[in-house]
Amino acid sequence: MKKKIGTSLVVGTGISGIRSALDMAEQGYQVTLIDRAPNLGGILTQLDYQFPTDHCGMCKMLPLVERDASSQYCLRKGLFHENIDIMLSTELVAQEGEPGKYQVTLRQKPTMVDPERCIGCGECSRVCPVEVPDEFNAGLTMRKAVYLPVPHNIPNTYVVDVVSCTLCGECEKICPTKAIDLGTEARREFRILVVDDELVVRDSLKEWLEDEGFQVDMAESGMEALEKVTKDVYHMMLLDIKMPGMDGVEVLKRSKDIRPELSVVMMTAYATVETAVEAMKIGALEYLMKPFDPDTLVPLIVQLYQKIERAGERQLEVGSVIFAAGFESYDPATGKNTYGYGVLPNVVTS
Ligand code: SF4
Ligand code: SF4
Structure with missing residues (x-):
């Protein structure tokens, strides 16, 4: 294991977030990589297999040096890097301190599905009676209240949308691995x-x-x-x-x-x-x-x-905070960083 030389929080698991996390991890920093979405990949998950070569966007855009070396920076490798902890459905809700020593508060939203138990069989989604517009397809199609956030999700875990779920209990009953806990008790x-x-x-x-x-x-x-x-x-x-x-x-x-x-x-x-x-x-x-x-x-x-x-809250001490939250921390209309999440950190933004 490489010697750790510091800690960092990276906000956003799109291409720039993963790239930042990998760069820091390779340098020996212990990185916590978070995203408010229940899946990795950011907006690129909706753009994958790109014109004109049909290459995976991650492999096309992540390499630091040359294309042949791309696999060492692959998203999947990033997932299993020993220096990266990934927390999905997680937001940065407070931050104090200064560069070199930040105290950050992270809030993780419940997804009602245990990722360790979910085998991605989709039975829960099949029996769910609730349909709402699917964000992945920009609302052009419908999805269930228990769903796979992106079709090629990593990890391949279903989540419950607690806002549209009516707590009918059908998914909990049918799940073969008892991965769903609706918290009705x-x-x-x-x-x-x-x-x-x-x-x-x-x-x-x-x-x-x-x-x-x-x-x-x-x-x-x-x-x-x-x-x-x-x-x-x-x-x-x-x-x-x-x-x-x-x-x-x-x-x-x-x-x-x-x-x-x-x-x-x-x-x-x-x-x-x-x-x-x-x-x-x-x-x-x-x-x-x-x-x-x-x-x-x-x-x-x-x-x-x-x-x-x-919602579980967790305090963390980190040396730096990197915002890679895409449009959530950048307003294309004004060209200004909006710093996202309602905080104003004196930190790097992508
Ligand atoms: S039924 Fe259970 S194991 Fe199958 S996808 Fe749903 S949560 Fe996962
Ligand atoms: S409990 Fe919620 S997510 Fe599960 S089947 Fe019923 S409406 Fe769908």
Whole structure:
């Protein structure tokens, strides 16, 4: 094993990300290579086998010296390089420090499929009743809620799109290797308190969220909500801002005093959106705009649930951060780096 001379984080597993990771790894750096997508390859996966020679794009573009040496820089070799750790479905969410010593926070989204067990048989996809536009084909075809992100995926692992999945359970039942875990048991343990003075809002939210497998309780006033939060444990509170008596912001402050770990999502109409933004400054996780449409609201709550319960966060110390996130960190309209992911690092961008 080569002596390690430093560490680096490379963001983006497209051609420039893999090339950067391989260059660093060959020099002796320990590299963590991440991508928010569940697959490797970036945009090139959609362009492979290129005109006019039908050569694999990776072999055509990765060589450092000459074409004959291309195989040593092949994507597949990069995958198994001893100095590269690959983390897919993973985002960089925070970064502190300076060149030479960065503290980065990575968040890995759940894909519900164990890559060690998935053999790529496709049975799950065959029985899945949900169809949504397929990003790989720019929405021109449809894919299932459990799917192979790209046809020649590396690794050849299916993933569940948690936003469109209805949790019907068909894929989990048919999977021959028990690779799928939809986390339905965990959802039954997740308790949500809906606080709103309007009965119709409380009832609708309860019905929609119970259909998703969550445990839902209701309170019609701020006082009742505080009593419930004091007596019982809730994991999330959906809290209306405008209520008679104690308003939502006051309930937020007091409930955070009682249970600092409680995740609070504010609910607001347009007129109180500024108050909702203020509420986020004092600890609310998110705010949702009324009126609600179940098709958009429910996936949002599920995403927040994933964020709170299932997304694993990991801290890492690295000497450098390389952004190779393509259009995600470059705006072709202005020609400027946008640095992607909502952070502004003083680092190299590809
Ligand atoms: S059925 Fe199971 S093993 Fe087969 S592709 Fe789906 S997750 Fe993988
Ligand atoms: S649980 Fe979700 S991914 Fe699995 S078959 Fe049902 S809708 Fe499809």
